[in-house]
Amino acid sequence: MKANTNLLEPEKFYHIYNRGINGENIFKEQRNYYYFLKLFEKFITPITETFAYCLLPNHFHFFIKTLPEEMIKSSKFHRNQNIQHFLGNQFAKAFNSYTQALNKSINRTGSLFEHPFRRKTIDSNDYISKLIWYIHFNPQKHKLTKDFKDYPFSSYQSILSSKSTNLKRYEVIEWFGGIESFKTFHEEMTEQRTLDESIFNFD
Numbered sequence: 001m002k003a004n005t006n007l008l009e010p011e012k013f014y015h016i017y018n019r020g021i022n023g024e025n026i027f028k029e030q031r032n033y034y035y036f037l038k039l040f041e042k043f044i045t046p047i048t049e050t051f052a053y054c055l056l057p058n059h060f061h062f063f064i065k066t067l068p069e070e071m072i073k074s075s076k077f078h079r080n081q082n083i084q085h086f087l088g089n090q091f092a093k094a095f096n097s098y099t100q101a102l103n104k105s106i107n108r109t110g111s112l113f114e115h116p117f118r119r120k121t122i123d124s125n126d127y128i129s130k131l132i133w134y135i136h137f138n139p140q141k142h143k144l145t146k147d148f149k150d151y152p153f154s155s156y157q158s159i160l161s162s163k164s165t166n167l168k169r170y171e172v173i174e175w176f177g178g179i180e181s182f183k184t185f186h187e188e189m190t191e192q193r194t195l196d197e198s199i200f201n202f203d
Contacts, residue, residue, distance in 0.1 A: 006119070007084035008091075010069040013122035015131055016091070018113050019059035026112055027057055028102065033153045036060075036098050041166060043094040046075045047087060049168050052135045054154035056142060061135045063122070091117060132172065133189040140190075148190070156186070 008014065020026040027033050033055050044050075044064070052063040066072070069083055078086055099112040122128060139151035149156055158165050159172050160179065176182040 006121075008066055008087035008119065010066050010072055010083060010087075013063070013065045013128070015120040015122055016062040016064060016117065017060060017119075018095075018117040021111050021114050023058055024112070025057045026059070026098075026102075027055060028106060032102060035101065039094045039097050043077070043090045043097070045166050046077065047072050047090055049171075050155075050166065051168050051172050052132045052155045052159075053167075054135045054138045054151070056138060056144065056153075061138060063128075063131055063135060088116075129176070129185060130189065132175075133186050136186060137190060137193070149186075 027036065036055060040050075040062075048064040048066050050062060050064050052061075054061045066087060072078060072083060072086070077090060081089070095113050095117065102112060103109060122131065136154050136156040137148045139145045139154065140148035145151045148154070155167055158167055159169050159182065161169075173179055173182055176185055
């Protein structure tokens with residue numbers, strides 16, 4: 001499950017992540033986070049299922065599954081393109097649209113994200129559970145908050161909420177065997193991190 005730049009394929013789980021070029025912050029103010037998620041919903045949600053995410057000042061993480069080929073072809077954006085190129089192009093459109101909007105708002109020029117964006121194919125059940133925790137724990141790992149559960153720009157709170165969401169909330173809860181098991185797993189993994197640094201090898 002090494003990071004790669006291979007073309008995305010239908011019906012596969014992926015860890016999608018990237019950071020600002022030269023470590024630059026990609027989110028300059030609070031409204032940027034919301035706009036990025038809005039673009040993700042526009043370009044990416046029609047072709048994927050999203051299970052977890054976290055937006056941090058200079059990078060982001062998403063755990064997604066691409067939809068079956070026939071469902072992707074029914075997307076309003078699809079124009080008889082090669083499926084693999086189409087999937088990658090949708091992510092590129094989201095990131096490019098965000099870059100253009102941010103550059104315009106702060107009188108900036110040039111690329112914002114490292115190219116190409118990183119993706120890992122996920123094919124291990126045990127890895128899935130740990131990846132979801134890792135994505136949620138990232139703000140605490142980077143010392144942005146004392147407790148990752150309080151961070152506003154991750155899917156942790158959304159999964160526990162009853163508010164409407166495009167996240168596959170119920171699938172995630174069911175994966176862990178219920179809300180309490182979801183919480184317990186996160187707590188246990190957070191405690192374990194001090195004993196086993198190898199659990200951070202997700203990037």
